[in-house]
Amino acid sequence: MSGVQAGAPIAAKGKRLLNEKLRNKYFKLFFVNRLFWAIMRYLLLIGLAFLILYPLLVKLSNSFMSAQDLIDGTVRFVPRQATWFNYETVFKHTSFLKSLSNTFLISFMSGALQMLVCTMVGYGLARFNFKGKGIVFTLVVLTILIPPQTYMISLYMKFSFFDIFGLMSAISGGSIRLMDSMWPMAILSIIGFGFKNGLYILIMRQYFKGIPKELEEAAYVDGSGLFRTFARIILPISFSMMITIFIFSFAWQWTDSFYSSMFFSQLKLLSSSLLMGFEGLMLEGNTLGLKPGQPLTATLTNTMSLLIITPLIILYLFAQKYLVEGIEHSGIVG
Known part of the structure; x- marks a missing residue:
């Protein structure tokens, strides 16, 4: 034991x-x-x-290279003779500043209008039951699925000979041409048919469906009306989501070439300047010593593309907080 x-x-x-x-x-x-x-x-x-x-780093490096650096095989990323020649050439021989101001005005206007319209439409689809709601939602989804190229000719003809149920012809004796003005983008944004509007409406609808209805019911009990409740309660808590929609709309409109080439043939924009701005520069080849296909020609294009995306990078740096919050609350991640 x-x-x-x-x-x-x-x-x-x-x-x-x-x-x-x-x-x-x-x-x-x-x-x-x-x-x-x-x-x-x-x-x-x-x-x-x-x-x-x-x-981006390669474009940035090349934008500071001289013609000797571009043809020197030993120079890869760090220019041996850093120069501002490429930036000076872009500002001097293209209408960059004019295109920048026009693009900013159109992008800001489209972003603000789409933000407001998509917020109201998304709230209506999320909160109210009305006759034809399913049809409206189906049309919103179809604007996402149907490529805009299918109705490009219809839009072009509509704004080339703009009329509202024949009223313009009855009053002035003819239609109105709205091309090369901000009216086409403004009208499309207001009626919810602008660039990517369907996606923004869907995002706002999903966001509002996640907000408790008790907030609005408590406001209605206290005597607040529909519009006052929307303005005082819904909009403040949707601020980050609205900023997200504005940034998306602003950024896509900033780099858009489809609507810009269709509506603005005479108005100078950044998207068209990147494609056409150096055609005039090629004609001045004797002055600058440039010929199509030379390395410096591609470098000037890269330099201008950097100048185009720089405002978007600055906007993202200032609105990063709201953008991340909006994406987290939108339900488009995960």
Whole structure:
């Protein structure tokens, strides 16, 4: 009996040591596993960042290179003779500043109108039941699915000979031409048919469906009307989402070439300047020493593209907080 009693503590101690050994082994494997996946995540993020930033960094480097650096095979990323020649040429031989102001006005107007209209339409689809609601929602989805090229000719003819149920012809004796003005984009934004409007309405609808109805019901009990409740309660809590819609609309309109080329043949915009601005520069090849296909020609195009996206980068830096909050609350992630 004494031998059995003496062996019991030894067995218990051995079992405890085995458990500690297994526990330490498990913790080591758990730590190694977490470390492995953390490294993989960081490698993936670094790889994605490299794919996104590498072209921009190359464009930025080339924009400061001189003609000698561009034809020098030993120069890769750091210019040997840094110069402002490319930027000076862009400002001097293109209507960049005029195009910048026109693009800003159109993008800001479209972004503000689409933000307001899509907020109201999305709120109506999310909160109210009315006859034809399903048809309206179907039309909103169709504006996302149907490519705008299918109704391009109809839009062009409509705004080339603009009339409202024949009233313009009855009053003035003819239709009105709205091309090369801001009216086409303003009208399309107001009626909910602007660039990407269907997507913005869908995002706002999903956002409002996630807001508790008790907030509005409490306001109605206190005697607040529909419009006052919308203005005092719904809009303030939807501020980040509205800013997100505005940034999306502003950025897409800023780089849009489809509507811009269709409605603005004479009005100078950044998207058209990038495609056409250097045609005049080519004609001045004798002055600048440029010929199509030379490295400096591509470098000037890259320089102008950097100048075009710079305002968008600045806008993102200032509105990053609202953009992230809006995307998290919109339901378009996950």
